[in-house]
Amino acid sequence: MVRVGYLVSRFPTFTETFVLDEMLALEALGAEITLFPLLRERPRATHPQLAHLRAEVVYSRFVSGPILRANLALALRRPWRYLRTLIETFARVAPSRNFTLGAAGIFLKSVYIAHEAERRGIGRLHAHFCTHPTLAAWIAHRLTGARYSFTAHGSDLHVDQTMLAEKLRRADFAVMISRYNRDFTLARVGARWAERLRVIHCGIDTGAFAPLPPRADAGDGVLHILCVASLRRVKGHVHLLRACAQLAAEGRDWTLTLVGDGRLRAELEAECRALGIAPRVRFLGQLTRPEVTACLRDCDVVALTSVQDARGRREGIPVSLMEALAVERPVVASRLSGIPELVEHGRTGLLAAPGEPAAIAAALARVADHPEEARALARAGRARVLAEFDLSDNAARLHAALAASPG
Structure with missing residues (x-):
């Protein structure tokens, strides 16, 4: 023993x-x-x-x-x-x-x-x-x-x-x-x-994350984006918010749900107001795993736009991305550290350059415009999680x- x-x-x-x-x-x-x-x-x-x-x-x-x-x-x-x-x-x-x-x-x-x-x-x-x-x-x-x-x-x-x-x-x-x-x-x-x-x-316990069907109202023309991450600089929330503002400027309809808490909450709420997107963004704070699963059921795509901060801090391979792919939700993530070992661009998800809102917005738009491709990426992502994670x-x-x- x-x-x-x-x-x-x-x-x-x-x-x-x-x-x-x-x-x-x-x-x-x-x-x-x-x-x-x-x-x-x-x-x-x-x-x-x-x-x-x-x-x-x-x-x-x-x-x-x-x-x-x-x-x-x-x-x-x-x-x-x-x-x-x-x-x-x-x-x-x-x-x-x-x-x-x-x-x-x-x-x-x-x-x-x-x-x-x-x-x-x-x-x-x-x-x-x-x-x-x-x-x-x-x-x-x-x-x-x-x-x-x-x-x-x-x-x-x-x-x-x-x-x-x-x-x-x-x-x-x-x-x-x-x-x-x-x-x-x-x-x-x-x-x-x-x-x-x-x-x-x-x-992750793959047995606890069965594939979810597409969101019930997936054809309503609204892209429902979910981000599950503590509100810390390395998670890159500000770049996701700016990407969403760009989507709004392009005339696209979307909502963003942020799960997680941290010291940056007030700063990020202020950023939402400055960008004019506050009505479309929900801050839910910390949630338990069953509550996160409910959020996954109600979203179209999971985004985690991680960055390296000024001190060199950066992600490993975020568990929230594993959980998203395990339930077959497409993901948009950063080409950073170990993340591409899980999210392989164009095969198991979409990657964007860290800290570049335009690239993040383009990836989110691709999910919205090509739902069949997004679902195929998510299925391949689940297979990657089952095989390696x-x-x-x-x-x-x-x-x-x-x-x-x-x-």
Whole structure:
């Protein structure tokens, strides 16, 4: 049986459902998981599938009695190793202000996680995101010898590669959620680490997403556009809004539904008013998965116009696009990072250059003007999801990798 401690940045979260889904799929394969979040979230709502997670969740504060006692115990039992790990941690993160601040915040907690994992007989850790969670796993490894692996997603990999080569050197393996991420990593750390990398896509429960018939009033001449994404800069909402304004200027009729919340909401609402399209745009905020499925039933096309922001942050492969294609809704997305591995232009969907409203508008118009082609693309997209982005299949590959590593 695979016993593994999972390290994540925060839990429970409303947006990072791919981690929750992966843990549930691993549990279905017989894995025993203990979850160690670095931060405890208190979201206004949670997804229903959270109730099915069997994993014990070990929350901890940044500083507490148990954390201080764990540090003292390890420092007394392995003084040289504790001191070496402390010094090495801050020496290695020194080039990065973000990592230095992060290490200062999580070092004591990472020691506590190492202590708790050892006390519970957990010899294997897996971290999601190659930033602070993987640093915590690395610290645990240096302190207790616990084996670890990690998954690199999007901005956690693309923005700051401080310590990346060292994390790979000590890890049993690293999961790249796209071929793009694998190539990005090897270009920065060298081909000698190629055998450590496993390309395993995030996936969805394809059995929960049956093909939907076309929208009931699909012949009404109105293009119903849906975007499911948190309201963050990398999601590129402003470019989608400007593309929709261009469609309006061309005399096309459309509606846009935005599912997701975030700090940019007021800014995006103001943009809608400035563009004169506010009456056609609905902001629904965060919705549960069943509610998102209802939105998919009522739309003609799903758009996600992601961009790279000024800091280099960008998407991995958005789960919302997988879900849209799984129910056979055509998608318009950005030619960026790993997205073309799911949305192949002209075969499984339509791609536009990031941050170019004219190209986005042209792709949306193509969906409206050629509905049969759009449906064919969506069918091919579902086939791609079933073949490469099935949660059970990809979780089985991760389970096999965890089972094959010592610990």
